[in-house]
Amino acid sequence: MILNFFYRHNAYNHVFFDLDRTLWDFEQNMRDALRDIFAEHKLDSIFPDSTTFIESFDRNNHYLWDKYLKGELSKDVLRYKRFEVTLEQFGCKNTPLAKALGEEYLAIMPLKTALVPGTHELLEYLSERYILHIISNGFQEVQLPKLQRSNIDHFFRWVITSEYSGYHKPDKRAFGFALSKANARKNESIMIGDDLDADILGAKNFGIDQIFYNPKKILHNQRITYEVRDLKEIIRVL
């Protein structure tokens, strides 16, 4: 291995990545999975079209996922509740169907492989210079297949989900757990993510540097170590 062959202009050794919406194209993959489910279960008998189904699910999922992160909803309930509520809004009260859709969604979605543009180039570049890890709030059993299917799993030494550590970002303990697993010091670590609160302010409060991947140019007045619109810009920073 020629890990130290390349010149680096900083003191970082460990780069921690968020997964969903930072590397793995969550929006695209979610839509693909929901379209499969819509066709498979002939949901056009309930919803006017697949777009309406997807938009309604997306809204309900955001709302319920938030409750899950706050500990107000268990994972088991979240899995089917997001479909149950979506069906109900279109006049279909059917918990068994919601449960079937919930299971199928978690089985299909991690098999989708759309990545955020520039993911492979960035990981190729960074993996020759740094040790890479994932810190994710996603479910353990879906995050690993996502990485494997999209063929980026080999880039990462540690994949720490909140189910594994017991803490959701932005909780400082989610970062503390990951750094201790990676045997990384704070001053040699940097966090890259798309979520200002969970990834960036979480990392900042914990005491490590941050790169905010902000493709939608969300406005804010936070002091962040680096901010990029495009993953490839990270190559100029690290």
Ligand SMILES: [Mg+2]
């Ligand atoms: Mg994310």
